[in-house]
Amino acid sequence: EKQFENILVEQKDRVAIITLNRPKALNALSSAMEKEVVEAVEGLDSDPGVGCIVITGSEKAFAAGADIKEMKDKTYPGIYLERFFHDWKRLTAARTPIIAAVSGFALGGGCELAMMCDMIIAGDNAKFGQPEITLGVIPGMGGSQRLTRAVGKAKAMDLCLTGRQMDADEAERSGLVTRVVPAAELLEETMKVADKIASMSKTTAAVAKQAVNRSFETTLEEGLLAEQNAFYALFATEDQTEGMSAFAEKRKPEWQR
Numbered sequence: 001e002k003q004f005e006n007i008l009v010e011q012k013d014r015v016a017i018i019t020l021n022r023p024k025a026l027n028a029l030s031s032a033m034e035k036e037v038v039e040a041v042e043g044l045d046s047d048p049g050v051g052c053i054v055i056t057g058s059e060k061a062f063a064a065g066a067d068i069k070e071m072k073d074k075t076y077p078g079i080y081l082e083r084f085f086h087d088w089k090r091l092t093a094a095r096t097p098i099i100a101a102v103s104g105f106a107l108g109g110g111c112e113l114a115m116m117c118d119m120i121i122a123g124d125n126a127k128f129g130q131p132e133i134t135l136g137v138i139p140g141m142g143g144s145q146r147l148t149r150a151v152g153k154a155k156a157m158d159l160c161l162t163g164r165q166m167d168a169d170e171a172e173r174s175g176l177v178t179r180v181v182p183a184a185e186l187l188e189e190t191m192k193v194a195d196k197i198a199s200m201s202k203t204t205a206a207v208a209k210q211a212v213n214r215s216f217e218t219t220l221e222e223g224l225l226a227e228q229n230a231f232y233a234l235f236a237t238e239d240q241t242e243g244m245s246a247f248a249e250k251r252k253p254e255w256q257r
């Protein structure tokens with residue numbers, strides 16, 4: 001078992017849970033935490049025993065942004081040459097579905113980290129925002145791009161230009177979050193979804209995730225072609241044979257994974 005300093009990693013059946021754990025800084029994202037989260041995700045992603053990854057924080061904060069104290073004295077050449085926070089991108093290369101379970105603040109990089117995940121499930125106390133403008137900067141991990149794709153220009157401009165926070169209900173209405181649940185039941189409700197996903201064929205789930213993500217990168221015609229080819233390709237898997245046979249035989253499928 002690997003020891004991390006800024007996160008906790010545990011596994012329940014086929015679901016792995018990564019808990020951001022810098023409570024004194026409201027889980028502000030540091031470079032050290034970035035390294036650990038990315039390393040943990042890559043390890044879990046390549047583990048056939050893990051069918052879904054949940055990333056969560058504390059009740060008060062999913063993450064209140066990048067660590068402002070770590071960033072404040074950085075210079076342009078410094079931040080550019082070190083490719084500050086570039087490695088978060090590696091999280092989006094994971095094939096395993098990732099759910100962000102958000103309670104409390106998801107601000108700046110915290111909101112952006114949640115948006116890098118495949119689904120966001122929010123406690124009714126969740127607050128989303130891109131307050132970077134109040135610090136004299138702008139979002140840097142996708143806030144101007146993923147947020148705009150998720151909620152549209154009207155809300156994205158509002159959040160990025162005023163720095164205001166959006167509550168869980170507004171986030172759900174706007175299409176940012178998959179569902180809102182009572183804060184006290186956040187992990188329990190998230191685990192139900194995660195268990196369900198993890199009960200599927202890991203290969204099939206990865207292909208489904210990739211197909212949906214493809215729609216953000218390409219035209220409808222190309223996306224449809226990619227989808228159809230992926231569908232055809234799944235007929236080369238034993239999980240397709242098993243899934244369809246199990247249906248016909250009225251039994252539960254047993255996936256190869």
Ligand code: CO8
Nearest residue numbers: 024025026028064065066067068069085108109131140141
């Ligand atoms: N960084 C560092 N420390 C933080 C951060 C943060 N982002 N957020 C909170 N903390 C610390 C506080 O400094 C405080 O520490 P201390 O006890 O030592 O003073 C502790 O956490 C508790 O915070 P508060 O006392 O402020 O708690 P409140 O409940 O009063 O307020 C808030 C909660 C509203 C969340 C408030 O803490 C806040 O406004 N935090 C900053 C939010 C913010 O501006 N986030 C955006 C940061 S910039 C960013 O994320 C850019 C990401 C893109 C980088 C991409 C690079 C390529």
